[in-house]
Amino acid sequence: MNESDPHDHQLRVSKIRNGTVIDHVAGGQALNVLAILGIDGAGGESVSIGMNVPSDRLGKKDIVKVEDRELSQSEVDVLSLIAPEATINIVREFEVVDKLRVERPERVVGVLSCPNRNCISNANEPVDSKFDVVDDGVRCVYCGAIVREDIADHLSVA
Numbered sequence: 001m002n003e004s005d006p007h008d009h010q011l012r013v014s015k016i017r018n019g020t021v022i023d024h025v026a027g028g029q030a031l032n033v034l035a036i037l038g039i040d041g042a043g044g045e046s047v048s049i050g051m052n053v054p055s056d057r058l059g060k061k062d063i064v065k066v067e068d069r070e071l072s073q074s075e076v077d078v079l080s081l082i083a084p085e086a087t088i089n090i091v092r093e094f095e096v097v098d099k100l101r102v103e104r105p106e107r108v109v110g111v112l113s114c115p116n117r118n119c120i121s122n123a124n125e126p127v128d129s130k131f132d133v134v135d136d137g138v139r140c141v142y143c144g145a146i147v148r149e150d151i152a153d154h155l156s157v158a
């Protein structure tokens, strides 16, 4: 590890053996992070959460550690909708082996449900929800409905 790495302080939270550490989540968003990743405990994952931990960058932040699961880049990209500042560390045998950047995807499929009840994505047809990511939120590809700050309320993942 490079001594001058400005991210050294993040590594101290990585005390899990194998898995993913999601750091710099905005304070209070940890449970939404779990929801967007489809983690509800039913999968048997061991999850630890730090909420409203003091942070230089964010004031207060949440930290989520998921053991024995490595997030994919596409999962991480969806996280950007609710945790744009997040840093993701993949841990193996207590060492950070990879850092993923959170980037806003151009489109999210099957993750959010449309607020418009009459939208075809809410009909009983096998149509995946599709939202384009726009500057101020996400926009339904089918009906144009826009979801802004309450994105986490529209998660369709279990």
Ligand SMILES: [Zn+2]
Pocket (backbone or CB within 6 Å): 114, 115, 116, 119, 120, 121, 140, 141, 142, 143, 144, 145
């Ligand atoms: Zn729609």
